[in-house]
Amino acid sequence: MSPTADTDALAQAAAGVDALHTTPRLLALVNETRTHALGPGEVGLAVRNDTSGVLWCLLAGDPSTHTDLDALARAFVWPSYARARAPEAHLAQGDAFADAIHRHAAGGVIVLLSPIEGASACAKAVDLMLDTRSRRPLGASVAPRHIGRVLRDFEDAVARGDATAAHDLLDEAWSTGRLSVVNRSFLQTRELAAQRAWQEVLDHALTHRLSDLDLPRSVEHDLVKAIYWGVLRDALDRGDVASALGAFRDRVQPALGDIFRDHRFVPSAEGRKAWMVRWAAVGGVWPSAVRDEVIAAAATEEERAELNALATHAQFSDSTSEAFARALLSAHEDAAAFALAQAGSDLPLGDRAGVLVQAAVRLDDPARLADAAQAVEAAGGPTEVAAPAALAERIANYPRPAVPVDSWATWLNAIYEDPEWRNAIQVADDQGEAWTESLAHDQDSLVEEAAIVEALAGENALRMVLPRLVRAVIPTGPQRLETLRSRGRILQGLAYAISEDPASGLADLDALADILAALLETGLAPDEFSLMCDQIETVWRRAGGAPRLARWIVDVLSVLTDYPCPSTSRRAALIGALLAPLLTDAGRSKPLIPREAWLEIDDLLEGNELKDLVPESIRQRTERVDDDIRTEFAHLANRNVLIHTLVPAVAERAAAYLKTLVPSARVITDESHVGSTQLREHARNADYIVIASRASKHAATEFIREEASSPISWPSGKGWSSIVDALRSNPSLA
Known part of the structure; x- marks a missing residue:
């Protein structure tokens, strides 16, 4: 049947439904549905009178949108205003109306039947449902996702400094109904940190009394950085340490002092300086071990010298006595107590294990809990530990990783040896930023880890950290290109693992774009480039190819046109596959993709054989300014x-x-x-x-x-x- 026949069939059916004409939005959607096939994420509507009522057909552009529509219809429309019906019962093959619907709805159709007398009420319910869907964040309306995947993409956006994406993903997470008010407040802190709005971060912490809560490590670090930038930086830049200490005592300690809970694995120079200032400003005596742990994490010799200079303003002691450790525990300086006990080889084993157990439980740190379990074993068992018996017994059975974990490489080895390691993701969440910072200054090729990454493809722990692992592996600094060449193998392994993830998101697409740029910069063989293109196309289709991702298309086209590609034909095929879903949007009366995005795409393809990938009709349309x-x-x-x-x-x-x-x-x-x-x-x-x-x-x-x-x-x-x-x-x- 011709497109014109489809249009006529749908138009004639809708003309007889009076209730449709009282809801302009639905009437407009019916008219729009008649004129073009639906793309991923899009919704259409077709209606007609039936022998027993009015048939409302909700058309979906892809399977995930069908799932979304089904959930919304259950919530907004039936059974109160209509009954859900099996499509085959009302859309028989050979019927012009039914055939037109099946040709327009690639993702399937949901059929609702309302009684004649209830048609107006049903129309209002459908209208409200579609209006609500249009107001939801695009990521949520296109493909409802597990909250864990949304939060993973959110953290990736924060790490990239993409405040706009972080804002949208926070809205998507909140729309799932699975996010508590407290956790939303934590994520709002992260969003403000992505904007580097440090004073707003501090104001948010005071308003929501975050210092009274158990903070995730990432949120604690954002707050510590905000204190550095908002309170300490000016004085430290002037070399006026005394003023910095005074500012900490006056502006930080009274209301935000309890934010400082764990000095270990602080992943930034700003955070490490803030910790040194804190120890000096609060006063008292601190274990030398805490100073040594922070200085050991310094990224450069210059930073190490600055930290050593700040350390002279605080009082540190080499004492590892039990009394010192117990005093720190009593003051709730649990991280300091743990550092002292871990360094205190002179402590009796039972006393040492007792301090480690109590400090680790309070800090709720899987790495420390595993160390405490080992200390309990070394002391001779729970009965020999100077801690409550029930607590010591619980920690003695705490699961430990198969190998010691202190970097991304050892973390990968640990989950390879034990894929069921239940704390793998939490350990990566707590320490991953510090590992990434360390790897940025390391020239390790990570060749041995490449095979492990490929072997772990599909494992949940790896899938949840893939985007941040890509950021960690792509090097920075003066030796960047040399290190990048040596890491080509693991980057290819990461691309393979991403392509094997059945629930890809925006973070995966961004990671693939980064991998593509890195590999093209160092040089790819034609077959390697073709494989990379296949992987990008796979993830693009899995992500829905939605118009909301047009900015990602622009970023990828920049990579493909800026770097020499080993196969121009394969490059053209990839660009064509990426642009195809966007062409459908361009045919809408009100496209989601803004005019300037098409203009930039046209700019990028100008001057070579790729220009023809943008149809002349779209080019003419974007040249007009209304x-x-x-x-x-x-x-x-x-x-x-x-x-x-x-x-x-x-x-x-x-x-x-x-x-x-x-x-x-x-x-x-x-x-x-x-x-x-x-x-x-x-x-x-x-x-x-x-x-x-x-x-x-x-x-x-x-x-x-x-x-x-x-x-x-x-x-x-x-x-x-x-x-x-x-x-x-x-x-x-x-």
């Missing part, structure tokens, strides 16, 4: 806009585009690595500020935040279209 588009940016008229990114061409293209829409806007671009008098003036005078967090330096970002008097927006992608989108209407994150 009043609706100008209205979306009208608030920029006669305003100052500051765009900060380290990629000048991206900023200049965004500025040029904005000037075509709003000629009176004054757009300033900046690519500074650090603050300056000129940047201070720009930040203070700007009405709108955009910081491309994925292409900026923390020093300049911090400087702009301190000097800005206007909202800051954070683009989710690396391209110029993401910068423009961040300025559309009202900035989403201010």
